[in-house]
Amino acid sequence: YTALYGLNSGAIIESDVVMELPVEINLTDLEVTQEIDFDSGDDIKDLLEELEDNEQNVPEIEIRLTAINELPLGISVNMHFLDAGDVSLYSKENQLIDAPTLTDDGTILASTSSHPIILDANAIEALKTTETIQLKLSLNTPNGEFLPLLETAKVNVTLSMKVTN
Numbered sequence: 001y002t003a004l005y006g007l008n009s010g011a012i013i014e015s016d017v018v019m020e021l022p023v024e025i026n027l028t029d030l031e032v033t034q035e036i037d038f039d040s041g042d043d044i045k046d047l048l049e050e051l052e053d054n055e056q057n058v059p060e061i062e063i064r065l066t067a068i069n070e071l072p073l074g075i076s077v078n079m080h081f082l083d084a085g086d087v088s089l090y091s092k093e094n095q096l097i098d099a100p101t102l103t104d105d106g107t108i109l110a111s112t113s114s115h116p117i118i119l120d121a122n123a124i125e126a127l128k129t130t131e132t133i134q135l136k137l138s139l140n141t142p143n144g145e146f147l148p149l150l151e152t153a154k155v156n157v158t159l160s161m162k163v164t165n
Helices: 041-053 121-127
Strands: 030-037 060-069 074-082 088-097 111-118 132-140 155-164
Touching: 041 121, 060 074, 060 088, 060 121, 074 121, 088 111, 088 121, 132 155
Parallel strands: none
Antiparallel strands: 030 132, 060 111, 060 155, 074 088, 074 132
């Protein structure tokens, strides 16, 4: 309780304070990790052995990283192929996902980006024993700005694989 001069002992003064938090955010290198089980290592190995047995060329393998970003943040993605012991066999770093456009009324126009990653011979070899594909997303406020944090904003990242011969 509060006792103030001129008021009876035990007098209480109450006041309402309204705050909206957080008002704005500024993030630098906030890292989020997502791991995806990769069950196609044996399929890749079998395919490569079959092509080799038939004296055909090694196929081109492309992983496409597609993202729909509703967060008011720029994102860079580091991708790692991990073996059963979580050791990185291959990595591809700094795949950029653009920040969406923030309109004058505070709404977000989501950005869509798609990055093809053509795997070299080392990456194809690593795929044979890859158990997990790990994505590390680093979130950053663009240009050091302070931006509103929206309740429903999200980023959706999809990986797809295409094999051509």
